[in-house]
Amino acid sequence: MYIALVFAGFSGVSIGLGVLLVGLRFWLYKYVKRHRKLRLRRQLFKRNGGLLLQQQLTSREDRSVEKTVIFTSKEIEKATENFSSDRILGQGGQGTVYKGMLPDGRIVAVKKAKAVDKDQVAEFINEVVVLTQINHRNIVSIFGFCLETEVPVLVYEYIPNGNVFELLHGDVEGGHTAANWELRWDIAKDTAHALGYLHSSVTCPIYHKDVKTANIMLDHKHRAKLADFGTSRVISVDDTHLTTPVVSGTPGYLDPEYHQSSQYTDRSDVYSYGVVLAELLTGEEPYILQPPPQHPKKLAINFLRDMKEKLLDIIDPRIRDDCALDQVKVMAKIARLCLNRKGEKRPTMSSIIMELERIGSSHGDSQAHHILETDDDEDDDEEQAVQVRESFNIDVASTSATQPVQGRESFNIDVASTSATQPMFPRQTY
Numbered sequence: 011m012y013i014a015l016v017f018a019g020f021s022g023v024s025i026g027l028g029v030l031l032v033g034l035r036f037w038l039y040k041y042v043k044r045h046r047k048l049r050l051r052r053q054l055f056k057r058n059g060g061l062l063l064q065q066q067l068t069s070r071e072d073r074s075v076e077k078t079v080i081f082t083s084k085e086i087e088k089a090t091e092n093f094s095s096d097r098i099l100g101q102g103g104q105g106t107v108y109k110g111m112l113p114d115g116r117i118v119a120v121k122k123a124k125a126v127d128k129d130q131v132a133e134f135i136n137e138v139v140v141l142t143q144i145n146h147r148n149i150v151s152i153f154g155f156c157l158e159t160e161v162p163v164l165v166y167e168y169i170p171n172g173n174v175f176e177l178l179h180g181d182v183e184g185g186h187t188a189a190n191w192e193l194r195w196d197i198a199k200d201t202a203h204a205l206g207y208l209h210s211s212v213t214c215p216i217y218h219k220d221v222k223t224a225n226i227m228l229d230h231k232h233r234a235k236l237a238d239f240g241t242s243r244v245i246s247v248d249d250t251h252l253t254t255p256v257v258s259g260t261p262g263y264l265d266p267e268y269h270q271s272s273q274y275t276d277r278s279d280v281y282s283y284g285v286v287l288a289e290l291l292t293g294e295e296p297y298i299l300q301p302p303p304q305h306p307k308k309l310a311i312n313f314l315r316d317m318k319e320k321l322l323d324i325i326d327p328r329i330r331d332d333c334a335l336d337q338v339k340v341m342a343k344i345a346r347l348c349l350n351r352k353g354e355k356r357p358t359m360s361s362i363i364m365e366l367e368r369i370g371s372s373h374g375d376s377q378a379h380h381i382l383e384t385d386d387d388e389d390d391d392e393e394q395a396v397q398v399r400e401s402f403n404i405d406v407a408s409t410s411a412t413q414p415v416q417g418r419e420s421f422n423i424d425v426a427s428t429s430a431t432q433p434m435f436p437r438q439t440y
């Protein structure tokens with residue numbers, strides 16, 4: 011009896027110990043697994059530039075930063091159903107954009123980088139830093155980001171009506187009727203407001219550096235919102251330009267003066283804006299490659315050549331019979347001024363806004379500074395003729411390099427060797 015009791019006690023203790031050991035092992039396994047996961051997430055966060063980004067954001071005093079959410083990978087996966095292919099909105103140079111839904115019901119656009127490439131990470135981080143400083147109705151908002159995933163992920167407000175490039179040149183359902191004159195005029199005004207704000211209303215001016223219709227999105231009310239700030243730059247107030255040894259931008263929209271001097275100014279954005287206006291007026295694509303030996307077709311050049319003599323002929327046939335001619339003329343003239351060969355002769359965004367607003371309202375402000383009245387036609391005619399000739403030369407130079415100028419490619423060099431301003435993220439920091 012005594013022996014049986016001792017044996018039972020002994021086995022009870024052994025079982026208890028066994029259970030304890032199994033429990034301990036299970037707990038240890040869970041602990042190590044969680045620890046490894048955490049370490050991996052921390053490594054990814056670091057590799058994706060998270061520490062730098064945190065440093066940049068916390069050093070800023072403005073309260074907008076507080077609204078920027080750092081999402082966990084779980085939240086992002088849930089929002090996009092594990093980056094389901096059904097949710098793809100589109101693909102760009104930087105990565106794939108998915109439609110997602112946050113736990114609070116907000117619909118978002120989730121941009122996932124293509125690969126873990128230092129330059130792309132730099133572009134992503136740059137976009138976060140720039141966009142968190144901005145709050146404007148005509149600029150796409152950023153809600154947050156996630157850097158603990160394999161590749162960096164950015165979360166933006168969802169813009170439901172596509173971009174202006176698709177509207178003008180794509181096979182959009184009802185695109186012909188949707189792209190009416192009123193909408194084009196509003197797009198021109200909204201984009202001007204966005205650029206005017208970037209150039210002069212924020213603490214330090216920001217040059218967008220990739221103004222094009224593909225980067226102008228349309229919200230639920232068809233109001234335009236400027237997007238894609240991967241290559242944009244914050245300029246210190248005392249600087250007038252940004253020197254980039256390698257020219258970056260999109261063919262057809264690229265300022266020829268910047269192409270030659272490598273100095274990017276606010277007027278380089280103005281030039282690209284001029285191309286957008288020409289595109290809105292003519293419905294033509296800004297840059298079309300032709301079979302050799304022909305030069306690529308550049309809208310800016312053709313527009314400058316034709317707008318004075320035969321404006322009505324070059325207007326997009328889809329709007330020709332249904333547009334406000336006074337507005338068309340104003341837009342065409344502004345476009346022409348923006349496309350001036352010399353940056354210093356191009357108008358500022360604020361003067362363009364004034365002009366567009368003046369024409370847009372029924373009671374024009376007679377005191378406003380009218381850029382159109384100061385337009386010296388004769389001087390310009392000669393200049394534009396030179397511009398057309400020279401642009402062809404530039405064309406040859408840029409296309410002989412076989413590839414049109416690639417913004418993304420040159421980004422790293424751009425960042426590393428920007429001399430006029432401190433780069434936001436010097437390359438060696440990655």
Ligand SMILES: Nc1ncnc2c1ncn2[C@@H]1O[C@H](COP(=O)(O)OP(=O)(O)OP(=O)(O)O)[C@@H](O)[C@H]1O
Pocket residue numbers: 099100101102103104105106107119121150166167168169170172173224225227237238
């Ligand atoms: N906030 C958004 N809401 C809805 N759709 C979006 C949003 N941002 C981007 N998209 C869509 O996702 C697609 C890819 O956009 P993205 O900005 O990555 O590339 P892109 O501007 O077309 O090209 P690139 O970055 O090379 O200039 C585009 O078709 C765009 O219309």
